Amino acid sequence: MNIVVCISSVPDTTAKINFTDNGSNFDANGVQFVINPYDEFGLTKAMMLKEVTGGKVTVITVGDATVEAVMRKSLAIGADAAVRINMNATDSYSTANEIANYLSNNPADIIITGRESIDYNGGAVGGILAEMMSLPFINACNGLELSGNTAKLTREIDGGKENITAELPFVIGGQKGLVLESELRIPNMRGIMQARSKPLEIIEPSSKEGLTSSVSFEKPVEKEACKLVDADNVAELVNLLQNEAKVI
Amino acid sequence: MSVLVYTESWDGKFRKSTFEAVSYASETAKLLGTDLVAVSLGEISNDELNKLGNYGASKVISASNIIKGDGQAATSVIAEQANDAKVIVFSNTYTAKMIAPRLSAKLKIGAISNVIEVATSTTPLIVKRKAFSSKAIEIVKVNSEKAIISIAPNSFGLIKTEGTLTIENSDTSEKGGITIKGQETASGKISISEAEIVVSGGRGLKGPENWGMIEELADLLVAATACSKPVSDIGWRPHSEHVGQTGKAVAADLYIAIGISGAIQHLAGVNSSKVMVAINTDPEAPFFKAADYGIVGDAFEVVPKLIEEIKKIR
């Protein structure tokens, strides 16, 4: 079983989001980068599947050398190999295109992406990749059980879930539920040592063509100060919501 | 030239997010001086389809044999109708998140998700979208001649117009590589991403047995219920209620946070809401810095009073 997990290196969830050069670039100064939380569920699931079926887990990231810290962490958690495509990803299409290229030479049985990355929130790499490879795509996937070449999957839908079966290979957009929060793995000393000798292959991009480009960023408008209402005067809150904010 | 909009239905019914996508697409069609065509997938009545005319669609193509959860089939049917389309609009629902990216790859058209405003320019197409879990707004340009736009629910609103709608039935049948075995849905629940009001509870509520008052308040306000991440991780509430940076995004008119501290990851996912209320015993809770209205007090005393007061006006 060959499982490929697409990993995005994203600012830590507590990071302050700022921009430089008049809003044109993300300010990475002092920002700690982590494995995109949605991808971490996928990576853990890949490890668990491999432990049952045998095989190999490869993590792949499109990015410059700064993403290697997160790739090493994925290896320390237990991935067998890492591949970095040496390109600053500019949009979902160019990112997916590079991964599709790699996969056409290195076929996989299961391809796992996160439902979205918590930086650009595009939520499109998995779907684009699946279409490029003519594979099914199960998004917001929160359950995956494998027996032989057939998988039973569940995906989140508005107000519930949908049960699906699919034959390998396919692409999923993973999230919590694929594994539980408590099942996420923290790299131990042995894993960190082993990660140093695991292969991290660097591949040059085939084309850098993107279909969209970022023009600039703005910060949302600051809110006004909070109006505090006395706990003994709840009627006043209802009055404000009804007559001032006009939301009830 | 035309504008195409995917009009999603659930058990044969459109939702507010569908009409919002049609309203958005209709404004875009006006900008481009062209007509708006809708595509509907799955069984649906003509009465329901006719409602699309109230928001500006002039024609709808109804492909009743297609199951929307089959992303491959859905994509190829929408692609067949897209020849003439300059812009293709979706509401950013779970299903659209499977179809829009596929369509982008199939037709080699730039796709932008989480869009919050009508385009400021059409050649090239430039729009604003939410990024960094609503901590920033990104201005994005589409490099292809055509564009796919998925709008963030509750970001645009509804615009009613008058017009006539023609219904065209398509009997295409297609099937992709998955088999849908069925769905498990809780009926009567309001979806968090679409809800106008969301009542949300955190660890301050002490245990799952105390959610009765949260549900009562939500019922009174016709609101969806939500919770903080630890609350779903401990199993007090289902994962589907987890909101925030790593859960569902909320963009309600009113978000009421009860016993939630207001951690940065929580706020990131909910601060697109227009009005936020915090109820918390701790005056230093970070939520008070983000909220519009707040009560420093014990949820177990404040919420029952709030229920009583709302009953008086409902």
Ligand SMILES: Cc1cc2nc3c(=O)[nH]c(=O)nc-3n(C[C@H](O)[C@H](O)[C@H](O)COP(=O)(O)OP(=O)(O)OC[C@H]3O[C@@H](n4cnc5c(N)ncnc54)[C@H](O)[C@@H]3O)c2cc1C
């Ligand atoms: C990678 C990562 C991702 C995360 N993503 C998310 C996310 O998506 N969503 C999310 O919610 N969290 C997320 N978190 C967790 C987040 O950091 C906080 O831990 C979490 O939001 C806290 O939940 P809480 O406010 O319910 O609990 P607490 O922080 O424990 O706060 C409980 C609050 O209740 C108040 N309280 C206590 N008793 C009462 C009472 N009787 N009446 C009224 N108030 C009372 C307390 O004063 C306190 O402010 C994430 C964390 C990490 C590391």
